[in-house]
Amino acid sequence: MSDAPTWYDLLDVPRDATGDEVRAAWKAHIADLEPGDRRFDALNRAAKVLLDPDARATYDASLPAEDVDGPADEDSVLAPVTSSGPRTVPTWLLAGLGILAAGLVAAVVWMWTPAAAGGDGSAARDAQVAAERAVVPVLSYDYEHLDADQQAATALMTGSYKSEYDKLFAVIEDNAPQTQTKVTAEVIASGIVRAADDRVQVLVFVDRPTTNKLSAEPTVYKDQVTLSMQLVDGDWLVDDLVTSPVQG
Structure with missing residues (x-):
């Protein structure tokens, strides 16, 4: 198991999950959370990346193969994923x-x-x-x-x-x-x-x-x-x- 859990781990979906599967997993995970819970923000960020085809493709390209599997430590995925494109x-x-x-x-x-x-x-x-x-x-x-x-x-x-x-x-x-x-x-x-x-x-x-x-x-x-x-x-x-x- 990798030391670095991924957005896929956080939402508990496979790397080839469809947009509908990602959306369903996101809703299921946040259903019982209070807005102030740290996991709430992390889950929203994970869904944002995985529901955006361009952001997801960039993110996927950054993942080593061994990060596909393994449970996530939700608190360790709080840092947002950024693209490598220039900022103006x-x-x-x-x-x-x-x-x-x-x-x-x-x-x-x-x-x-x-x-x-x-x-x-x-x-x-x-x-x-x-x-x-x-x-x-x-x-x-x-x-x-x-x-x-x-x-x-x-x-x-x-x-x-x-x-x-x-x-x-x-x-x-x-x-x-x-x-x-x-x-x-x-x-x-x-x-x-x-x-x-x-x-x-x-x-x-x-x-x-x-x-x-x-x-x-x-x-x-x-x-x-x-x-x-x-x-x-x-x-x-x-x-x-x-x-x-x-x-x-």
Whole structure:
């Protein structure tokens, strides 16, 4: 057995596990954990890497063959896995403003289990689909058409969250044209966190390729984003949105 357990060990899945198998193992492992448990963060990071095909391929290439098997010591897998690609410093500022514009702060989340979720399962799935659809325009913007980007995002929000978003988006409008920043959100995976009759929390893994006039080559920021979806007149709208960046 290797001295260094892997993300596969932590989730107790084989190296050739499918995305569905990884996702199922992740949900099963975090079902009984409190958000403050150190294993909770490690399990989320493991799932983030293994559910992202590019990150997983890079990670797999770094593993020696003997690390395939053997049980994991969960506390020893807390360090995040990083890619070997270059980092571009100048893009962080506007990317950070993009987070602010979406009303994001670091947060802990309560993970969904079948026993804990309330409400109708079909409705919760509808909210999950709506969250995946909404997170892209909410977290994306292009300095060349900010007005259109803002309208596309706010059309998917409740009135209360729209008011917050509009105030914070003003920061983007002041800065993005000068730095020529573009942020494009891409959904990697999602899962239901908590469900009620008219309110559902959805966890979405998101990549955000970001460019500006100093960096034409995208820098990819990776986030865990929790959207609170509210049912309003038959439509699931974003009523709140928080994120926990994947450190790397």
